[in-house]
Every structure is written in C-alpha cells, then in structure tokens.
Amino acid sequence: EVQLVESGGGLVQPGRSMKLSCAASGFTFSNYGMAWVRQAPTKGLEWVATISYDGSSTYYRDSVKGRFTISRDNAKSTLYLQMNSLRSEDTATYYCTRVGYGLFAYWGQGTLVTVSS
Amino acid sequence: DIQMTQSPASLSASLEEIVTITCQASQDIGNYLSWYQQKPGKSPQLLIHSATSLADGVPSRFSGSRSGTQYSLKINRLQVEDTGIYYCLQHYSAPYTFGAGTKLELK
Numbered sequence: 001e002v003q004l005v006e007s008g009g010g011l012v013q014p015g016r017s018m019k020l021s022c023a024a025s026g027f028t029f030s031n032y033g034m035a036w037v038r039q040a041p042t043k044g045l046e047w048v049a050t051i052s053y054d055g056s057s058t059y060y061r062d063s064v065k066g067r068f069t070i071s072r073d074n075a076k077s078t079l080y081l082q083m084n085s086l087r088s089e090d091t092a093t094y095y096c097t098r099v100g101y102g103l104f105a106y107w108g109q110g111t112l113v114t115v116s117s
Numbered sequence: 118d119i120q121m122t123q124s125p126a127s128l129s130a131s132l133e134e135i136v137t138i139t140c141q142a143s144q145d146i147g148n149y150l151s152w153y154q155q156k157p158g159k160s161p162q163l164l165i166h167s168a169t170s171l172a173d174g175v176p177s178r179f180s181g182s183r184s185g186t187q188y189s190l191k192i193n194r195l196q197v198e199d200t201g202i203y204y205c206l207q208h209y210s211a212p213y214t215f216g217a218g219t220k221l222e223l224k
Contacts, residue, residue, distance in 0.1 A: 102151030102166030103208035
C-alpha cells in the first residue's frame with residue numbers, strides 16, 4: 001500500500017524558513033516523480049513543485065521560484081520542500097503526492113504551514 | 118498559463134440522481150485531464166485520469182468524457198458517500214492548474 005507521510009509544518013514568522021519532509025513507503029520511491037501541492041484554508045488546490053524520479057529535473061510555480069527548493073533522498077525514500085522567505089500567502093496545507101496516471105496519483109494526509117507574526 | 122473554468126461552483130442533488138460537472142480548458146490540453154474528489158478534512162483522491170479512464174478502486178458510477186476542450190465528470194445514481202468537493206486538473210503544461218472546485222451536496 002502506498003503511504004506518504006508529511007511532517008515539518010507549523011507556525012513560522014514571515015521571512016523565515018521551514019523544511020517539509022515526506023516519508024514514502026509501499027512502492028519503489030526511486031522509480032517515481034514526486035510533487036508538492038498546497039491548499040490555502042478554505043481554498044482550492046495549487047500545484048507547487050515537481051521533481052523527477054532521479055532528482056535531475058525540478059519545476060516550480062512562478063510564485064515560489066527562487067524561494068522554494070524541492071529535493072529528494074532516494075536512499076531514505078524521502079521527499080523534501082525547503083521553503084525560504086516565507087510570506088503570509090504561503091499559508092496552506094502542503095500535500096506530498098506521487099506522480100502517476102492523472103499526475104497526482106497518490107496523496108499524503110498533508111501538513112499545515114501557517115506564516116504569521 | 119492554461120485556465121480551467123469549472124462549473125457549477127456548487128450543486129445539490131438527490132440520492133440516485135445523475136450529476137454532471139464540467140471543466141472548460143482555455144486551450145487544447147488533449148487528454149491531460151484528471152478529476153479528484155476531496156471529502157471534508159481529507160486529502161484529495163484521484164477519480165479519473167486521461168480524461169476518461171477510471172482510477173483503480175473507483176466505483177463504475179463515475180465516468181469522464183471529453184468534447185474538444187470541454188471535459189465532464191458524470192456520477193450515475195448519486196450515493197451518500199459521493200458528497201464532497203470535486204476538482205479537475207490539467208497537466209498538459211506547467212504550471213499545472215486545477216479548476217476552482219465543485220461542492221456537491223445531497224438534497
């Protein structure tokens with residue numbers, strides 16, 4: 001069974017940094033692209049970033065480019081999202097997803113990031 | 118960026134009724150369209166991929182169709198467990214974009 005478990009969320013001040021992690025199990029992590037999708041409170045879904053199966057290619061939405069970095073450790077079956085210079089508009093639940101049919105084939109339970117002073 | 122215009126924003130339907138939700142893409146996206154269901158307090162789940170293919174484990178009362186750049190999700194014989202918010206997603210080109218969502222409730 002595919003399992004994706006996010007961690008690292010919480011309350012952070014504007015301008016500060018936070019790093020999210022996603023522990024994957026139930027599949028061969030190194031065979032799949034991965035992505036982060038976020039959802040602001042009571043709002044819709046928004047793609048954030050994608051990384052290829054081997055980490056050689058990464059893609060970001062414009063609003064996080066230069067501030068967020070997606071990475072992975074295939075030996076640890078873990079996906080990361082380093083978030084710098086956080087803004088209030090980054091407040092959201094961040095979901096770790098496995099790429100597959102339909103793009104976001106499997107989702108974690110999410111971790112809430114609140115950017116506030 | 119490709120815009121996905123989803124309608125209706127909300128929908129109230131009766132048990133066993135047929136429900137249709139649509140997404141209009143702002144340009145050709147081929148079959149790079151999927152549908153997700155999100156229940157309150159839960160993460161989204163894939164229902165349909167490649168515009169018309171049912172994801173594993175999804176009941177056969179769900180179906181997807183395409184007509185040009187308009188995509189539809191149809192639910193035959195609505196059940197209680199089908200309530201929630203439905204989103205379409207285009208993954209033809211980045212930035213990948215979701216529709217605004219359709220909130221489906223039981224009448």
